[in-house]
Amino acid sequence: MTEAYVALEGGHVIEGRGRAPGTARGELVFTTAYTGYEESLTDPSYEEQILTFSYPLIGNYGVREERFEDDRIHPRAVLAKELTEDVAEWLEAEGVPAVDHLDTREVVTDIRDEGAMKCGIAVGDDVTEDDALEQLEQCKGMSEHTDIGAQVSVDEPEVYGADNDGETVALVDCGAKGSIVDSLVARNAEVHVLPYDASVADVEAVSPDILFISNGPGDPTNYQQAISLVEEFVADTPVAGICLGQQIVAEALGGTTEKMTFGHRGVNQPVLDLESGKVVMTTQNHGYTVADPGEHLEITQINVNDDTPEGIDGVDYDVITRQYHPEANPGPEDTLDFFDDVLAMGDTRATTAVPADD
Numbered sequence: 011m012t013e014a015y016v017a018l019e020g021g022h023v024i025e026g027r028g029r030a031p032g033t034a035r036g037e038l039v040f041t042t043a044y045t046g047y048e049e050s051l052t053d054p055s056y057e058e059q060i061l062t063f064s065y066p067l068i069g070n071y072g073v074r075e076e077r078f079e080d081d082r083i084h085p086r087a088v089l090a091k092e093l094t095e096d097v098a099e100w101l102e103a104e105g106v107p108a109v110d111h112l113d114t115r116e117v118v119t120d121i122r123d124e125g126a127m128k129c130g131i132a133v134g135d136d137v138t139e140d141d142a143l144e145q146l147e148q149c150k151g152m153s154e155h156t157d158i159g160a161q162v163s164v165d166e167p168e169v170y171g172a173d174n175d176g177e178t179v180a181l182v183d184c185g186a187k188g189s190i191v192d193s194l195v196a197r198n199a200e201v202h203v204l205p206y207d208a209s210v211a212d213v214e215a216v217s218p219d220i221l222f223i224s225n226g227p228g229d230p231t232n233y234q235q236a237i238s239l240v241e242e243f244v245a246d247t248p249v250a251g252i253c254l255g256q257q258i259v260a261e262a263l264g265g266t267t268e269k270m271t272f273g274h275r276g277v278n279q280p281v282l283d284l285e286s287g288k289v290v291m292t293t294q295n296h297g298y299t300v301a302d303p304g305e306h307l308e309i310t311q312i313n314v315n316d317d318t319p320e321g322i323d324g325v326d327y328d329v330i331t332r333q334y335h336p337e338a339n340p341g342p343e344d345t346l347d348f349f350d351d352v353l354a355m356g357d358t359r360a361t362t363a364v365p366a367d368d
């Protein structure tokens with residue numbers, strides 16, 4: 011049988027069954043999602059991470075491209091109690107090491123006790139524990155990936171919904187999920203996807219009604235160019251953000267962010283809207299959070315489990331951001347109206363821009 015070793019920060023090594031060969035290193039995290047493994051595996055926000063599925067059986071409804079969020083798998087490696095043949099073959103074809111038949115409860119308990127941690131993995135016919143430990147030794151922390159945006163962003167601008175006559179959105183692609191673009195295009199927006207390091211002139215060239223900062227992997231403070239775009243445009247252009255986008259907006263407008271102990275990853279994270287008192291279910295995947303929104307932003311929604319900020323609005327600027335994923339892939343769909351609210355910021359601006367001459 012193929013050997014498989016998982017070395018956790020601190021040196022504890024767990025053995026499992028090898029399902030896709032190779033060596034890998036990354037930050038070890040877990041998701042509690044019981045569906046949506048295709049969406050999770052293709053979510054660019056998992057770049058440089060090793061993803062543990064706490065749900066025991068992954069792959070039971072196959073692998074279909076139409077559910078992908080991007081054109082490749084992003085986690086460096088995958089751990090599960092049981093991976094189906096379909097998923098194991100997909101991981102192997104993409105060169106992503108995978109291990110199953112290990113006690114994922116033990117892995118999740120370790121992460122909950124110690125926090126998201128560095129991890130090294132070795133899977134193959136001749137690998138040893140030492141190979142996994144060597145990977146662990148070379149593993150960087152998430153914040154040390156200082157140019158991670160370059161690994162997940164488009165290189166050149168791309169346009170979607172070119173025939174649409176609604177709002178023009180400049181979407182700064184820090185690792186955008188495809189369904190964010192789809193959600194905007196479905197609402198008649200023309201979406202210009204720009205590289206994560208787009209300049210002020212690149213954004214001006216699009217003349218956007220809305221500047222939208224996407225989700226993406228790693229530490230928000232490593233996206234200085236996107237932070238400066240928000241600073242530059244927020245006085246004149248409505249700004250929206252999802253997940254990393256919320257964190258970047260906070261960094262830009264005088265707030266601060268911090269790393270969480272083990273983050274939120276799953277499809278049933280409860281979020282309370284402070285004004286309406288309504289609770290919605292959300293999909294989440296983040297390891298950083300806004301610590302202090304600063305005086306230009308106000309928290310409008312919080313996570314019911316730990317009170318962390320989930321929704322933020324501008325106090326004196328047109329800004330709406332969400333820490334969760336309103337695009338709802340893999341679901342639930344409780345929060346799709348976020349996209350209507352974002353696009354309405356562009357409408358309001360168009361209306362107020364008309365001179366009142368009578």
Ligand SMILES: NC(=O)CC[C@H](N)C(=O)O
Pocket residue numbers: 055224225226227228229230252253254255295296297298299
């Ligand atoms: N999904 C995301 O955009 C993740 C945001 C950020 N990289 C975090 O881990 O918090």
